[in-house]
Ligand SMILES: Nc1ncnc2c1ncn2[C@@H]1O[C@H](COP(=O)(O)OP(=O)(O)OP(=O)(O)O)[C@@H](O)[C@H]1O
């Protein structure tokens with residue numbers, strides 16, 4: 479049965495999508511069957527794996543409205559073993575539309591349960607918020623992978639996220655674990671970067687991945703070609719670091 | 732009467748807070764009376780101007796619940812002419828709590844109208860979302876300043892934001908203008924950065940500020956000292972670019 483990991487952090491721009499796309503692609507390269515669920519109305523994971531958002535017909539939104547089952551939304555990508563549930567802009571309306579619906583927090587969990595036997599990993603890319611869409615992901619997941627940019631504001635938001643995980647454990651998902659904390663956009667030449675790393679490793683010890691993702695221009699170029707980093711530039715430091723992350727995730731069963 | 736500008740973009744990490752804090756501080760340095768409204772539950776603008784979030788008693792949340800008027804929430808900062816309405820984590824709950832309240836989209840507008848005569852500029856820092864908190868800011872504002880990071884995903888989200896502005900104009904705020912599009916984290920050595928700049932200037936022409944904010948480490952260090960860039964390091968390229976932006980904003984009355 480699939481391991482379900484939500485990639486979440488309400489701080490914007492910390493590398494959630496970059497991590498969701500590139501971890502999924504790296505796991506698929508290791509011949510694991512992977513389903514990437516784009517739970518963010520921005521749809522960056524969808525374009526990050528090469529789908530044209532304008533040609534997406536059914537999306538995560540249709541799961542929330544009950545039009546489609548999750549199985550019907552699964553779409554192949556150019557990479558073998560990597561599938562995606564795409565998102566598009568209509569998902570922006572879901573939070574307001576569902577505000578008063580019964581069982582609104584468990585729609586994604588029920589959808590994922592239906593397909594969990596067909597995959598080894600299900601990775602959920604979350605929006606930069608703690609609203610209903612992220613809540614659904616945290617309720618569907620067994621664990622949360624938290625990307626933390628090596629910057630001050632990203633550090634500031636971490637305690638709020640951990641507090642939210644406690645609330646979710648207390649109500650909707652008692653077994654929710656932290657899969658790991660991933661330091662992103664790390665720059666060894668930069669004091670602030672090293673200070674944030676020291677601070678995070680001091681507080682979270684073992685939960686912090688050994689692998690750090692360096693700031694690497696290939697990682698920001700790859701999405702404009704609709705490719706994960708391992709197909710865009712396998713020799714880049716970005717690709718090597720995400721392959722390293724995949725090895726650590728595989729090692730932690 | 733104050734000019735009310737919302738700093739908004741649903742894409743995360745594009746420099747909304749960095750722009751709201753540093754434009755506000757630069758306008759205050761030019762002896763304009765400035766009120767910075769932190770409408771983001773993350774509270775990054777609040778700590779960016781040096782307030783300790785843990786010691787904030789009343790916040791934007793209390794305006795939404797009706798506990799406080801906006802005038803009661805105004806707090807001085809260390810900079811003369813710069814005042815802030817701070818935010819704290821309880822604001823995360825506002826969107827769900829207000830979902831069915833009458834007049835929920837115009838709470839901030841009504842609050843701001845009360846104090847508009849006391850300021851030259853009111854700058855609103857928005858969260859990375861298109862929910863009720865951003866909707867309140869877009870309804871309260873006369874114009875929107877849109878920071879766009881020189882990266883692919885940020886470019887992708889722009890059309891969705893402009894579509895949302897059309898929806899707001901059609902319903903809640905017919906006179907809402909685009910104050911300007913600001914290119915942030917620009918790096919002249921980087922191809923992608925130049926491509927994004929070309930693309931944006933081609934599509935939006937005059938609406939794009941001449942001033943571009945370079946990627947500059949002082950800008951990411953300043954918040955850890957609770958200081959706007961002009962007091963942290965006035966000689967830095969970050970400070971000079973935000974002073975340039977303030978000159979352009981002042982010129983466009
Ligand atoms: N290690 C890295 N080096 C360089 N650029 C990176 C790196 N990681 C991510 N980026 C770029 O930084 C930007 C932010 O990353 P990304 O969009 O993955 O963050 P996010 O947390 O998903 O954002 P959002 O909060 O909007 O969902 C993107 O343009 C991405 O291409």
Ligand SMILES: Nc1ncnc2c1ncn2[C@@H]1O[C@H](COP(=O)(O)OP(=O)(O)OP(=O)(O)O)[C@@H](O)[C@H]1O
Nearest residue numbers: 490629743744745746747748749859945946947951
């Ligand atoms: N020009 C710049 N050069 C270097 N770092 C920058 C620059 N502008 C912003 N930063 C840093 O990049 C990160 C993202 O910026 P910021 O938090 O202002 O974006 P935001 O759009 O407000 O994010 P959110 O979507 O979470 O509200 C911060 O850590 C900030 O210090």
Ligand SMILES: [Mg+2]
Nearest residue numbers: 494495518522
């Ligand atoms: Mg993302």
Ligand SMILES: [Mg+2]
Nearest residue numbers: 747748771775
């Ligand atoms: Mg911000």
